[in-house]
Amino acid sequence: MDDRSFVAAQDFLLSAKTYWSTTMYRTLRDKSAAANKDVVDEQVETVASIAQCIEDAPLYQFYAWLERHLQRMKYAGRYGLVPYHHERRDDLLSALNQAFDAEKILDIDTSLALPAYYTGVDIHQHPGGVWSDAIAGMVYERGARTTTPLTGAAEKDVHERFTDLVLGECSPTTVLDMGCGFGKSTQPFVRRLPDSSIDAVDLSAPCLRLAADTALQSQAGNVRFRQMNACDTDFDADSFDLVTSTMVLHELPPKTIEELLDEAFRVLSPGGRMVHLDFYCVPDAFRRFVHYGHARRNNEPYMQPLAELDLSVLVESKGFVDVEITPFQESDRVDLNADDAWRFPWTVISATKPEGAAS
Amino acid sequence: MTQESKSPRAEQQFFDDPAIDRIMGAFMALATEHYVLLDRVRAMERELVSVGTLDRGALAREPSESERAETAIDRTAFVEALMRPLLGEQDAAGATGKFSLK
Structure with missing residues (x-):
């Protein structure tokens, strides 16, 4: 075509x-x-x-x-x-591979075993998922341009708005982006924190390659993308001021969410903040009905289990304090008190690792 | 997409009669094809008017953002005409419901 x-x-x-x-x-x-x-x-x-x-x-x-x-x-x-x-595969891959010859911005772990929950379903109805094909990251990136179609072209996108919110409350020098995908969630932190050290991990090698390529094109020197399970990283304990994720929790089974929270607690420095952007606060029964239907229809098997978790209790049980769970306005055009268009139930889930806490 | 990557799983069912699910698939494929054709004819006309000859390379080029914006209103009207019948509401007041002479 x-x-x-x-x-x-x-x-x-x-x-x-x-x-x-x-x-x-x-x-x-x-x-x-x-x-x-x-x-x-x-x-x-x-x-x-x-x-x-x-x-x-x-x-x-x-x-x-x-x-x-x-x-x-x-x-x-x-x-x-x-x-x-697929028709443009060779050109896309050759353009991507040329960028990595001289840089150490990307670390792919070819021995990493991908979990069954991740490979068992083609999330978003993306055939083969975001991990099985070398061009999957580019397919996902193009598809994600219309995740929030009602957002105006002149507006800041959802990741920029989320970064505004997070950096309005803290000034981290070390950041971990868990489940960074093709780096769209990482890029605003990279731009806004030029003197900070930013690590971003994901299970998908094709997505990480695109993330690193994008960072190289913008000459970012403060970020490293690594293929790693966010629930089981090799980072030292107490090594980040900020741990964040965007649209990751709803892709995880409840047991894996617990593991991710445990890992976030371990790698956070005492006093550090954990902030996730996901889909959680569903305001009424109709929108819950619509949300659960969306989950099934869009191949999102863990979206409903997340919405039914008592996240506040779960996060506190992991040792975090100052737990905040608040609806997130993804666009200036959205009125959180209205219900005049379908939208994701965007929610910010944040908490602090207490000072003096052992990892 | 390779043949191997196609899933053999049965598609989800939304209508009481699964035949409707499948005919809807054909319907939306045709609707998409129609829009693609419409877009191409519009582009061809634009080329013929502007240069007086047919240039297939130009026709195949990705449209500019401004060109896409020009067609947005018509695209919205087309979608409205296509999808409004699904709401099941009358345009002209008359008898409602299913008709039968049984």
């Missing part, structure tokens, strides 16, 4: 997604509210009661189908991200 056809198809799919996430979502919300009103009091609505009222309605069935298949068509099929990049 040529570039024009690919862009036209992807633009069409994004416009369809926008209609789905605005007009169709609002219509579904209103019909669900009307249907539930006849059955249960708003105060006692549950995911199950909403499902009982709405799941058999044609509108919901179209809504659910479109959520599943617009994403499928984005990645696969005739104009999908995967075939588009």
